[in-house]
Amino acid sequence: MAKKILQDVLPPENKSIRNIPLSRKRRGGGTHTSTEDIIVLDSRKPLKKNIEPAHDNYFSPSQKTQGKFPHKSVWITGVLCLLVVGFVFSFLFVSAEVEITTKTQTVDIKAPLVAKKSPESLDLGFQTVTLSKVLGKTVEAKDEEQIDKKASGRIVIFNKNSKTTQRLITGTRFQTSSGLIYKIDSAVIVPGYSTKAGEIVAGSITATVTAEKAGTDYNIPLSDFTIPGFKGDPKFTNIFARSDTPMQGGFSGKVKKITSSTLSKTEDELKAQLKDQLIIEVKSQIPDNFILYPNATFFTFESAPQTDTKDTSVTVNQKGTISGIILDENVLNRELASNTKLSSKEGEVYVSNLSDLEFVLPPNVALPISGDKDIPFILKGQAHFVWIFDQEQIKKNLVGKSKKELGSVISSYPAIASAKANITPFWNMSFPSKTSKISFKVTTQ
Structure with a gap:
């Protein structure tokens, strides 16, 4: 029988340790070995570590890399595209x-100016604002007194009777359609009518009237009036009047009485409160680009009818009215620049602190100014001019x-x-x- 030669090199499929045959016979406690059936491993020689893997799980290095990052090039391309798109959009949406x-320039000014009632296109003009308000305060009162007060108001008297004037004496009576009589406080001369485009334009004048009797019955809204003294004459229909204001203030009856010192103190407190509140409220009504200086305002006060609140107290009422002169800021800026002789070659300027300047009236001028008169004044202070x-x-x-x-x-x-x-x-x-x-x-x- 030919002897089997032990092969030093086994093919890959036979190198696995699983292919080493074991003895098939076991007798007693001994072990029979045969060189024909068993491969003897020398324990003194270590096993080689570079055993090649089995064919079923073997990959080349290039195959492993491709499996781990199969879409790397796609990702790189996508990122580059996003960068390009972002760069293009950044130019489309550029802003600055x-x-x-x-x-700027600060100038210490003391500018004499004139605000005109009827200004030309480039002149500094003025407008007026007016606001009224009533405040009351309840104070202790134990006594009573009889008060009789007549209502009063303003009317406009018209003359369509002739082109000549009509004089009306003090106390001339004016009557409402309900028969209430009011009398003018002073004599007036009503202008005659004029004609315009063939039509009669009545002459007119404003007058103050007072009720014939005291009482609340004479407190009436806007009404029409005739002159009873002209009854039976064409003047009765051609000279007439209409309310300019409602008739107010009429009262007759007993009211709670307070001491004169308490009344005076209470009215002074109400006047101070009215001033503060009226200034705030009138400023809120000023048109844009107009300014109202504190020294360009004036106040009037009058006692309003008292009202009872309890048996031992009374409410003292005070009516306050504020009137003020407002100026156009744009025109005022131009006037101040011209007054200080700032160079126009560098452009237009405005004063950033107009409200900080002081409005001063000359000693011979006082508010309110009646009629259609111009108002001379001085603006002074540190003016901050801005180009x-x-x-x-x-x-x-x-x-x-x-x-x-x-x-x-x-x-x-x-x-x-x-x-x-x-x-x-x-x-x-x-x-x-x-x-x-x-x-x-x-x-x-």
């Missing part, structure tokens, strides 16, 4: 904010230009002291192509 510091620049024109000059050109553009505007541009995104070095994308943040020196 220009921080501009305007030129004005054309924002829209600067935007047009900056459109599409390099950020480096900001200085050359601004240099042609003497009203601007300095400027700094902030462009978004930060890497963009040019201004937007549209003026709507450019904004300004304006400060003063």
Whole structure:
């Protein structure tokens, strides 16, 4: 029988330790071995560590890399595309904010000015504002007294009778359709009528009337009046009157009585409160771009009828009226610039602290000023003049230009002291192509 030769090299499929045959015979406690059936391993020699893997789980290095990152190139391409799109959109949505510091100058002024009742187009004019309010305060009162007070108000008397004037003496009676009689407080002369485009325009004059008797019955709303003394004469229908204000203040009856000192003190308190409240309320009604100076206001006060609240108290009422002169800020700025002889070559200016200046009337002028008279006054104080620049024109000059050109553009505007541009995104070095994308943040020196 030919002897089997032990092979030193086994094919890959036979190198596994699982392919080493074991003895099939076991007798007693001994072990029979045969070189024909058993491969003897020398324990003195270590097993080789570079055993190749079995074919069923073997991959080459290139195959392993491809399996771990199969889409790496796709991700890189996507990121690059996003960067390109973001870069393009950043230019489409570019914006700029220009921080501009305007030129200023503080001047100690004492400007004599005149506000005209009927100004021309470039003159400084004035308007008047008026506001009334009633306040009351309850005080202790134990005594009573009889009060009889007649209502009064204003009427407008019209003359459509002739072109000649009509004189009405003090006490001339005017009657409502319900028979209530009111008398004029002083004599008046009613102008005659005029004609315009063939139509009669009645002459008119305003007069104050007082009720014939005391009592609340004579407190009436706006009404029409005739003159009973002209009854049976054409003047009865051609000379007449209409209310300019309601008739108010009529009262007759007993009222709670307080001491004169308490009344005087209470009225003074109410006047002070009325002043504070009327100033606040009238300022809220001033049109935009107009200013009201404290010294251009004046107050009138009158006692309003008292009202009982309890058996031992009474409410003292006080009516206050504020009237004021308001001035156009734009025209006032121009007048002050002209008065201080500031250079017009550097552009228009305005006074940023107009309200801080003091309005002063000459000693021979007092409010209220009656009629159609002009009002001379002085404005004095530290005026902070600020130069004005054309924002829209600067935007047009900056459109599409390099950020480096900001200085050359601004240099042609003497009203601007300095400027700094902030462009978004930060890497963009040019201004937007549209003026709507450019904004300004304006400060003063």
